[in-house]
Amino acid sequence: MKIVIDKDKLKSIQDQKITQKKYTIFLVDDEPANIEALTMILEDKYNIIQAYTGNEALALIKNEPNPSRINLIISDQRMPGMSGVEFLKQTIPIIPKTIRMILTGFTDINDIIDSINEGQVYKFLPKPIEPKDLLISIQRALEAYELEKQNIILIEQLKEVNENLEDLVRERTEQLQASLAALQKQKEELEYLSNFQDTLVNELEVLSITDPLTGLANRRWLESFAKEECEKSFRKKNEISVIMIDIDHFKRYNDFYGHALGDKCIKSVAEIIKKNMRPKTDLAARYGGEEFCCILTQTGLEDAWKIAESMILTLKKESIPHEKSETSKFVTISVGVYSTLPKDEESWKELILRADDYLYKAKTNGRNQVWFKE
DSSP states (O other): OOOOOOHHHHHHHHHHHHHHSOOEEEEEOSOHHHHHHHHHHHTTTSEEEEESSHHHHHHHHHHOSSGGGEEEEEEOSSOSSSOHHHHHHHHTTTSTTSEEEEEESOOOHHHHHHHHHTSOOSEEEESSOOHHHHHHHHHHHHHHHHHHHHHHHHHHHHTTOOSOHHHHHHHHHHHHHHHHHHHHHTTTTOHHHHHHHHHHHHHHHHHHTBOTTTOSBOHHHHHHHHHHHHHHHHHHTOOEEEEEEEETTHHHHHHHHOHHHHHHHHHHHHHHHHHTSOTTTOEEEEEETTEEEEEEETOOHHHHHHHHHHHHHHHHHHOOBOTTOSSOSBOOEEEEEEEEOOSSTTTHHHHHHHHHHHHHHHHHTTSSSEEEEO
């Protein structure tokens, strides 16, 4: 009696079975018996793709519509035509996030070094290997794969950080601590992730004290810096200066040219301010909206005034049009400067207030100028 097979139904069942298996493993070995043995061990739990040479495997990956679905590659090292390390090396640009493992009967130390350095191999498995050990190694490798995915997601989320950064930093730090705790359990096999986490922490620290639009310090960093430098100046009897800067008629500029050009204008002024600062001793910050503040350490009134004048002249050379300004047909700034010898360790607040007073005088007396008093 002839057996009738409904091909569409069979394909549907096979597709459903594939979707139920979360991970796909690519087996590459020139010995069919090895491929068959590995498949028998793994096929109940994972989707399996097979190839018998490095060239064949590479062609399959290149022709695969969605190569990133391959989560793990287990390749023999010594194969005809192309070694396992060379094959794995060529897969890196195509599927960089895929975990790579070498399974071989030869334990040449040079092979191990080549595998780690060139093929970005996660683990070197000598033949023969017990099925239990193989399954454990695969499980841990896939856990590493998931952890890396989670940390890539963290980086993407960090790019969306906005002015509510402090709350977001607190939340991300908690997530980071949880990730670090998980990484610690697999320290021997996941050291590269630990290095990645260190980098992420540094990025968080920088973002928490930086204005996202201009790249200058934010108000939080400014106040902390001003307090610390005031304390130093008080102890060492050094002068300190504060420069307050405001973009003239900025609301009219924003209303007329739009927010996109308004942001560009703020960034241009911020760049001019930054160029006039001494990077190792001074600090420039966005104080709020179109207002900026600079702390100049070990700086008297004359030098601070020269820096303020240089900012005005540099901006004038930029000739940024401002049709709605009552001061000039180009964008201008008003500047207030205050210099003093701090009378106590808490003088930093008064410094900023005094500089702001002179900024107000510059604005009420015609703008596009520097007002100061020692």
